[in-house]
Amino acid sequence: MSCYTLRFMALGLLLLAMLEQTEACSCGPSHPQQAYCQADVVIKGKIVGSKMITRDNSDDSHGFPWIEYEVQQQKMYKGFEKIQQVEYVYTPLADFVCGMVLGPDEMNQDYILSGTVEADGKVYINICSFNRPWSQLTHAQQTSLDGRYKDGCRCKIVPCLSLPCSLDADNQCLWTDGIFTGNWSGAQSQRFTCVMKPKGLCQWVSAPSSRAHSSPLRREAH
Incomplete structure (x- = not known):
C-alpha cells in the first residue's frame, strides 16, 4: 500500500469525525459561462501533485486541513492581471465544506480550473466552481x-x-x-x-x- 493511500486513509478517519457535526456542501446550479465570469482566474493545467497543509493567518475558524495541488499550467484564459503563472491551487481537504478532493486515479490529468485569488496571492478552488477534467468538457x-x-x-x-x-x-x-x-x-x-x-x-x-x-x-x- 502506497504512502499516498495510507495518508489519505488516516485523513479520512479525521474527516469522518468532523463530518458528524458539519453540514454537507451544497452548490446551486452554475452554468459554465457564469462560473467563468465569476472566477478571478481560469486556466487549463495538469494536476501533478498534492499535499496537506494548514492555512497560516487564515480566517477559517473551523481549522480544516487544506490540500495544495501542484499544477502544470498549460493555458490561462482569465486572470492575467491578478497572477502571472498558476503553480499551485488550494482547496479544503473535505468535500462537505466544498473541497475538491481528488483520488489517486484522478491525478495527472488535464483540468479546467477556476477559482479566486485571495489577499495572500494564492488561488483557491472548490467543487462549486467550474473545475473538471478537460476530457469531460464538450x-x-x-x-x-x-x-x-x-x-x-x-x-x-x-x-x-x-x-x-x-x-x-x-x-x-x-x-x-x-x-x-x-x-x-x-x-x-x-x-x-x-x-x-x-x-x-x-x-x-x-x-x-x-x-x-x-x-x-x-x-x-x-
Missing part, C-alpha cells in the same frame, strides 16, 4: 473558453428552478436544463452561450461544435 465548452464566455459576461444567466419561469431584464437568459431534464448539464450548459445582441438584449447562441448537430434547443422565454 468541444463547444472548450472553444467557448477562448472568448465566447468572456463576451457573455455582460449577460446574466438565470436558472429556472420552478415553473412558471420568467425574466425581468433584457440582459438575462433563462436556463432551463434542470427543470426539463433534471440535469443541469444539458444542452444549454454543454453547447450554448448567453451573449448580448444589439440594444442590450441577451439570448442563447449555439457554440461551434465538431460533433454532429443534435436536436434544436427548445424555445426559451425572453
Whole structure:
C-alpha cells in the first residue's frame, strides 16, 4: 500500500469525525459561462501533485486541513492581471465544506480550473466552481473558453428552478436544463452561450461544435 493511500486513509478517519457535526456542501446550479465570469482566474493545467497543509493567518475558524495541488499550467484564459503563472491551487481537504478532493486515479490529468485569488496571492478552488477534467468538457465548452464566455459576461444567466419561469431584464437568459431534464448539464450548459445582441438584449447562441448537430434547443422565454 502506497504512502499516498495510507495518508489519505488516516485523513479520512479525521474527516469522518468532523463530518458528524458539519453540514454537507451544497452548490446551486452554475452554468459554465457564469462560473467563468465569476472566477478571478481560469486556466487549463495538469494536476501533478498534492499535499496537506494548514492555512497560516487564515480566517477559517473551523481549522480544516487544506490540500495544495501542484499544477502544470498549460493555458490561462482569465486572470492575467491578478497572477502571472498558476503553480499551485488550494482547496479544503473535505468535500462537505466544498473541497475538491481528488483520488489517486484522478491525478495527472488535464483540468479546467477556476477559482479566486485571495489577499495572500494564492488561488483557491472548490467543487462549486467550474473545475473538471478537460476530457469531460464538450468541444463547444472548450472553444467557448477562448472568448465566447468572456463576451457573455455582460449577460446574466438565470436558472429556472420552478415553473412558471420568467425574466425581468433584457440582459438575462433563462436556463432551463434542470427543470426539463433534471440535469443541469444539458444542452444549454454543454453547447450554448448567453451573449448580448444589439440594444442590450441577451439570448442563447449555439457554440461551434465538431460533433454532429443534435436536436434544436427548445424555445426559451425572453
